């Protein structure tokens with residue numbers, strides 16, 4: 148049996164979501180149609196929107212369906228460009244963002260917008276003070292990810308929100324990695340916008356969410372990325388991805404019931420895994436261990452061996468993980484986060500990310516540690532580094 | 534070569550899972566005639582090779598590698614290439630190109646070629662070391678350092694080494710060495726030399742003068 152430990156990359160469909168999709172497949176109606184075939188689908192979308200809103204603790208009116216987390220991120224950031232300010236706007240983000248934010252920010256820069264990229268400290272976190280120091284008269288947007296995908300560190304979103312509260316600055320968070328793994332309350336967060344993705348929370352690929360605080364009142368603050376029909380209250384044209392919407396609605400409904408227990412269970416698995424690895428394998432570093440981080444993420448550097456070769460050897464044993472090694476990403480730069488917390492390229496090159504999800508069990512932990520120990524041993528034997 | 538970035542050939546997979554000729558003892562015990570090292574842990578690839586020489590042939594080749602699957606597999610396949618049939622002559626071994634290693638691996642994903650095929654370079658370093666230890670001149674290395682590009686102090690031998698390490702057209706060579714980017718008077722001569730070496734080592738298979 149394969150062991151899937153790459154739940155930060157994507158997640159398998161929740162069994163209830165699978166069932167829901169199957170049952171829905173005959174509902175081909177266009178929710179914009181007036182007839183019953185369409186109306187039936189429309190009401191299912193309404194229900195899905197309510198489930199998503201409830202799970203993230205937000206009003207249903209403030210939930211916009213998109214095609215992906217990347218689309219939601221692009222919508223928020225590119226609005227700074229499309230809004231045509233009569234001054235040069237400035238935005239603040241971090242250098243550990245997902246490419247959907249980082250590359251979009253670089254695109255804005257090319258188009259004349261000022262961008263500050265905050266560095267994370269050695270715990271992998273940006274502090275509210277750093278944000279405060281960077282604010283200028285022309286700052287219009289702050290975009291900071293909720294949880295980091297590689298080592299899982301959580302950013303102080305609530306505290307940063309408090310700093311920005313009395314200022315005329317919009318606050319966005321890419322919450323794709325945090326969703327479904329920790330409990331989120333958008334109402335308490337002081338965020339203006341947040342991005343989510345279906346396939347990280349046991350729903351399919353191709354469905355995303357944009358949280359838009361007080362949509363009715365504030366809809367002019369953002370510019371739609373896709374113009375056309377009146378779907379999503381006129382903010383996001385395109386005939387709805389009905390299957391995706393129904394699926395993400397079901398996923399949220401299920402997670403809402405399961406999340407408290409799952410957080411505990413997954414954290415226990417992760418902690419057990421790290422304890423066992425520490426005991427069985429020497430010369431390792433658990434990255435981000437001291438920082439507040441996601442309960443299911445474990446990022447470990449195995450000294451003297453390179454990440455991709457560990458990944459592939461585990462893969463041949465049916466264990467699926469990922470690595471921060473530059474070799475595997477196609478870029479030659481090792482990960483920003485790992486460089487920030489360690490200041491050593493070697494730490495990034497030898498790092499492997501294990502991310503646990505709802506399907507993992509204690510047996511998976513035992514087998515993974517056993518095989519890991521064997522493969523690390525073999526690879527270290529051929530390593531010239533002492 | 535495979536178009537898919539992530540699919541390694543079966544040959545790579547075999548050498549990766551079951552690598553040949555790893556140095557299993559301490560290097561002092563192995564009693565080598567030459568040792569070559571390239572890369573560093575910070576670059577993500579590091580390789581040390583050891584050779585034993587007899588009658589100007591490589592009698593034995595052992596190695597250690599820190600790196601990704603293709604780095605491990607390419608050193609392993611190189612160890613077979615140079616020890617096959619009673620050992621490769623030092624002369625031929627000194628002129629091994631990454632292309633030959635890749636051919637022996639039945640291809641590598643495009644994004645892996647320049648970063649992970651370091652074996653030929655390490656082997657040349659080991660042969661240099663062998664001659665140094667013997668206190669002899671390396672007959673396969675052109676010690677006469679005729680300078681081609683004065684602005685960047687690049688010799689004929691430097692260009693030959695770059696070609697052996699995969700600089701098969703002028704843009705790659707220029708990106709790696711900056712040759713010809715200052716006054717430019719060396720460009721014609723460099724292109725002529727480049728063609729000569731590429732013809733010699735790559736048998737006109739890759740070099741396409743039209744491209745430059």
Ligand code: FES
Nearest residue numbers: 682683684713716
């Ligand atoms: S001699 Fe080469 S650039 Fe001047």
